Amino acid sequence: MPELPEVETTRLGLLPTVLGQRIASVTVRDRRLRWPIPRNLAKQLTGKTVIDIARRGKYLLWDCRLDDARGYLLSHLGMSGSLRVINADDENLLPQKHDHLDIGFDSGVTIRYTDPRRFGAMLWIAGPLPAHALIDALGPEPLSGEFGGAHLQAAAKGRSVSVKEFIMNSQVVVGVGNIYASESLFRAGIHPGRSAGKVSRPRFVRLADAIKYTLQKAIDAGGSSLRNYVQTNGELGYFQVNACVYDRAGLPCRVCQTLIRTFRQGQRSTYFCPHCQK
DNA sequence: CGAGAGTCCTGAAGGC
DNA sequence: TGCCTTCAGGACTCTC
Incomplete structure (x- = not known):
């Protein structure tokens, strides 16, 4: 089950693949997560470029921009979720039972979200600031100097x-x-x-x-x-x-x-x- | 406000 | 073999 180290490892694993890359398509197969995947998520993400992925606790904040339009994909892996990189020439491209969401990039790479127990989250934060009730009240990062x-x-x-x-x-x-x-x-x-x-x-x-x-x-x-x-x-x-x-x-x-x-x-x-x- | 219980979900594991 | 029950867990949400 992903704890903070796994989430950080996931973030570091995603960065080289998605930084500066434009999202070409979003496929939602099952909206039922911890909260339903918003119906406008695909529309909001498509066409935007991923500028950064930050981490707050076990949440990942994908900074996405298209000209002046800006927002954040807020993702959480819950206890059984994973995000993995699938290359266009990979075998096993076919989505499996619990592959709830795909994010396809212009580069041909797909980021696939899998979560059998669906305790995870995929939400959209509109606007230039990563402000959301789920992360605004969080305590300090354990590895920061603030925490002791x-x-x-x-x-x-x-x-x-x-x-x-x-x-x-x-x-x-x-x-x-x-x-x-x-x-x-x-x-x-x-x-x-x-x-x-x-x-x-x-x-x-x-x-x-x-x-x-x-x-x-x-x-x-x-x-x-x-x-x-x-x-x-x-x-x-x-x-x-x-x-x-x-x-x-x-x-x-x-x-x-x-x-x-x-x-x-x-x-x-x-x-x-x-x-x-x- | 704090404490404790309830809730979502699926798959693994154990009992019969 | 197969069905049924129990358990596991992140973390929000509700109740008192």
Whole structure:
């Protein structure tokens, strides 16, 4: 499932193919995503040139222009989505069951959006600014200088919610999904069930550093995922072979050999080492 | 405002 | 073999 590293990997994979390229056609096969694909999306995109693709959290913002007309394709991969590059001479050009949208370019290349569970999004933001309710209230980027222990502590003041759910809240910090939340808390030595408001400043500093480390390492590795992530070139993504705790319930901790435990938080599975995390 | 539950969806996995 | 149930997950949305 795409987390921030996969989204960043996707962005980097798309850039050399689509930058400066004009969109020749848009084919929508199934509008039913997290929100319906707007009926005017194809009309808005066709003829425009992609100037840039920026990332905000797990959203991608495709900056599209045609003369003075400007707007942004706002895309999200949900949990099973992928965007891949298909060249005109590729085999298997025929769309498969869950290939919901194609963006064809003058160059002959097609960007194909696939999303079996349809939790993703493809929306259109009209105008010169990438402003949209879905991204306007987002917290800082985890890899930016803006994000650190001080930010976490300030945002956690008075909050009783568990620290794991806290760091998964996109208004606190973007891009920390279920896998990396458990992994980061393990690295920081913090029990996931602890109240966010009761975590000390030094431990928040450790946690922020752990989040940065975990995400950066995954980005460097080219993105990791569990099952059905597909990189932009169509190759399977890296499997999550390096997880310390995620999906390792009952297996020995890689540090202390204590058995990893799991429990539910906010309808999500959490994994932790009862010895290493307090 | 915060906390917690509900919601969308499909495919994998487990039970019988 | 095949049907039925349960679970997984991002993150918005609703309720209290």
